[in-house]
Amino acid sequence: MSDFSLDNRPLYEVKANLFKGLAHPVRIRTLERLAGGGDVSVSELLADTGLEPSHLSQHLSVLRRHNLVVADRRGSQVFYRLAYPQVADLLSVARILLVEVLQTTQRHLETSEADVSSTAPRS
Amino acid sequence: MSDFSLDNRPLYEVKANLFKGLAHPVRIRTLERLAGGGDVSVSELLADTGLEPSHLSQHLSVLRRHNLVVADRRGSQVFYRLAYPQVADLLSVARILLVEVLQTTQRHLETSEADVSSTAPRS
DNA sequence: TCATCACTTAACATTTTCATCATATCACCG
DNA sequence: CGGTGATATGATGAAAATGTTAAGTGATGA
Numbered sequence A, B: 001m002s003d004f005s006l007d008n009r010p011l012y013e014v015k016a017n018l019f020k021g022l023a024h025p026v027r028i029r030t031l032e033r034l035a036g037g038g039d040v041s042v043s044e045l046l047a048d049t050g051l052e053p054s055h056l057s058q059h060l061s062v063l064r065r066h067n068l069v070v071a072d073r074r075g076s077q078v079f080y081r082l083a084y085p086q087v088a089d090l091l092s093v094a095r096i097l098l099v100e101v102l103q104t105t106q107r108h109l110e111t112s113e114a115d116v117s118s119t120a121p122r123s
Numbered sequence C: 001t002c003a004t005c006a007c008t009t010a011a012c013a014t015t016t017t018c019a020t021c022a023t024a025t026c027a028c029c030g
Numbered sequence D: 001c002g003g004t005g006a007t008a009t010g011a012t013g014a015a016a017a018t019g020t021t022a023a024g025t026g027a028t029g030a
Helices: A011-022 A025-035 A042-049 A053-065 A085-117 B011-022 B025-035 B042-049 B053-065 B085-117
Strands: A069-074 A077-082 B069-074 B077-082
Touching: A011 A025, A011 A053, A011 B011, A011 B025, A011 B085, A025 A042, A025 A053, A025 A069, A025 A077, A025 A085, A025 B011, A042 A053, A042 A077, A053 A069, A077 A085, A085 B011, A085 B085, B011 B025, B011 B053, B025 B042, B025 B053, B025 B069, B025 B077, B025 B085, B042 B053, B042 B077, B053 B069, B077 B085
Parallel strands: none
Antiparallel strands: A069 A077, B069 B077
């Protein structure tokens, strides 16, 4: 409860905390599913991912604590959605960066391989 | 070395990994300083933050491993800069989201306070 | 060459996450 | 009510990240 005051703290701490909330594959998967739009029930998320209910539930709890998603119960099911559309923006900007990184890394790999095959690199 | 292949892994894992690289106040501070543009020497970063050299250096190492920054040595000093301008984009989109979250949380707090003062919420 | 400044890496104890399993809650149906 | 499906919470051990201190490398300049 002390790590989520969001206020009275330097912005860089709050921001680091936000990224901490995003720093897990299950949570990214979940957010990306929710970024598709509309509400998604826990059942659907479970079916999609094949995770153990309690495992997913704990990650959903993390996402809630970070104010990234909101949930509402309808009957016996619970539906989740993004708390803010900006969450989807963040994910897509991350993807753009990642594509760039991957492409560059790819190029570097190719270059290294070339250097390996011909030990004396020409030009 | 196994956690940074960047390739041959589902995108959501790579993405989660990216966020992990951002998930620390010192690293956010550093990136934000570098996002200002230009190269910044470790000395300057140390002066700005007042951190222990080894502490900062370890975080710089994390940022390098995540391909978020690049360093080059000039004489006895080492200069860092963002590896991609998109890193700055990511930070600024995060800020936008955060402002939204903070504003909303603020509103909720005010509402709660009002509810406290009058125990029976009207409407 | 060796002393020093600038920075990095290594080693290790501490703290924080994570995964797993057991238990609890909540809503509905019989 | 009691049972069952859907989800959440709690507890525990393992794994990973963090902070600290010490030792290492690389360039510079006496």
